[in-house]
Amino acid sequence: xxxxxxxxxxxxxxxxxxxxxxxxxxxxGALKNGFKxxxxxxxxxxxxxxxEQGLPEEILADTDVLIWWSHAxxxxxxxxxxxxxxxxxxxxxxxxxxxxxxxxKIFRRLMGTPCTLSWRHGDSEKLFCANPAHPIAQGVxxxxxxxxxxxxxxPFSIPNPDDVVFLGWFAxxxxxxxxxxxxxxxxxxxxxxPGHEEAPVYEHPDIRRIxxxxxxxxxxxxxxxxxxxxxAL
Numbered sequence: 188x189x190x191x192x193x194x195x196x197x198x199x200x201x202x203x204x205x206x207x208x209x210x211x212x213x214x215x216g217a218l219k220n221g222f223k224x225x226x227x228x229x230x231x232x233x234x235x236x237x238x239e240q241g242l243p244e245e246i247l248a249d250t251d252v253l254i255w256w257s258h259a260x261x262x263x264x265x266x267x268x269x270x271x272x273x274x275x276x277x278x279x280x281x282x283x284x285x286x287x288x289x290x291x292k293i294f295r296r297l298m299g300t301p302c303t304l305s306w307r308h309g310d311s312e313k314l315f316c317a318n319p320a321h322p323i324a325q326g327v328x329x330x331x332x333x334x335x336x337x338x339x340x341x342p343f344s345i346p347n348p349d350d351v352v353f354l355g356w357f358a359x360x361x362x363x364x365x366x367x368x369x370x371x372x373x374x375x376x377x378x379x380x381p382g383h384e385e386a387p388v389y390e391h392p393d394i395r396r397i398x399x400x401x402x403x404x405x406x407x408x409x410x411x412x413x414x415x416x417x418x419a420l
Contacts, residue, residue, distance in 0.1 A: 189406045190229045192250040193218050194241060196257045196264075197234040199384045206384050214256050214384065221395035228402065235260060240268045247271055248413065251406045252281035254398075255288045258384065264292050273297070274413040277372030281405025283398070286382035289343075294378065297371050301344045305361065310338040313356045314365055314381060321352045322404045323366065323377065323397060331393045335386035339363045345378075353397075355380055366397070368404075375405040 195215035199206040210217050215232040222230045233241030235257075247253070253272065257264070269292045276282050276297065284294045295302045314331040316324050340361030346369075353366030365380035379401065381388050388394055 188227055188229050189402060190249055190251045191222065191231070191254065191402055192242075192246060192252075193230065193232045193254045194256070195232070195234055196260045197236070198259045209385065209387050210389075214382075214389065217387075217389040218254060218256070218398070221389060221398060222402070225399055228399075235263060240264060242268055242271060244271060247275045247280065250275070250280055251410075252283065252402045254283045254285065254402075255291060255293065256285045256382065257291045258287040261287075261291055266292075269293050269296060271413075276374035276376070278413040279373035279407035279410035281402070281407060282374060282376045283401050283405060284376070284378045286337075286380060286384075289339075289345075289378060289380075297369070297376060298345050300346055304343045304363070305338075305340040307338040307340075307359060307361075308385075310336055310357045310359045312336040312338075312358075312365075312381065315354045315356065316352070317354045317366075318350055318352045321350055321368075323352050323368070323400045325400055326396055327393055327400070331391070333381055333386075333388060333391065333394075335383070336381060336388065337383035337385075339365070339380050348378075352377075353379075373407065373409050373411060375407075377401045377405055 193215045200210045200213045289302045312333040338357045338359050348367035350368045355363040355365035367378045369376040
């Protein structure tokens with residue numbers, strides 16, 4: 188069994204009625220629903236305003252893959268939470284950063300770069316499979332149409348990925364490395380761009396298939412005990 192924790196700051200859905208209408212159970216709830224049919228996955232959710240920001244040591248130690256969605260409250264994630272998560276990634280926990288989590292403290296720390304990009308509201312996207320042999324791309328069509336999505340465009344200031352699995356083309360004229368993999372320590376990392384909060388992207392069956400594949404790919408083959416929190420990383 189693969190133990191998955193979906194972390195969401197859970198801000199927009201509680202405070203903006205139009206986004207609540209899209210995700211009445213929260214983005215984390217929609218993501219969890221996408222895994223319901225998978226008998227090898229055990230899925231829990233955590234949110235920012237829970238004790239220890241939803242990610243105490245015992246939860247991380249019991250998580251094989253952590254999925255992360257954040258946007259409006261990136262800076263509210265404490266350094267202590269970042270340190271805990273990074274320790275577990277280095278020790279083998281998988282990490283999937285979604286959409287605006289490119290600018291999360293954790294992802295920027297893992298990349299060691301600013302992780303900036305160009306963006307614009309109100310666009311549509313064609314998501315092309317650039318590496319169909321990759322495990323994350325199994326069972327995924329060559330091109331996925333996403334009728335409503337926020338434009339993300341190059342340059343995307345990240346280090347060279349291990350693999351670029353998906354490329355995005357936007358009607359507004361931008362292209363983007365929309366699905367990239369990395370390795371840090373023993374941990375596998377997947378950044379996946381689709382998922383703007385104003386559109387039901389996480390209800391799309393092909394997007395759900397990608398995320399299921401990504402969880403199985405990122406699940407650890409080697410998991411070491413995370414070092415104590417007083418060990419410098």
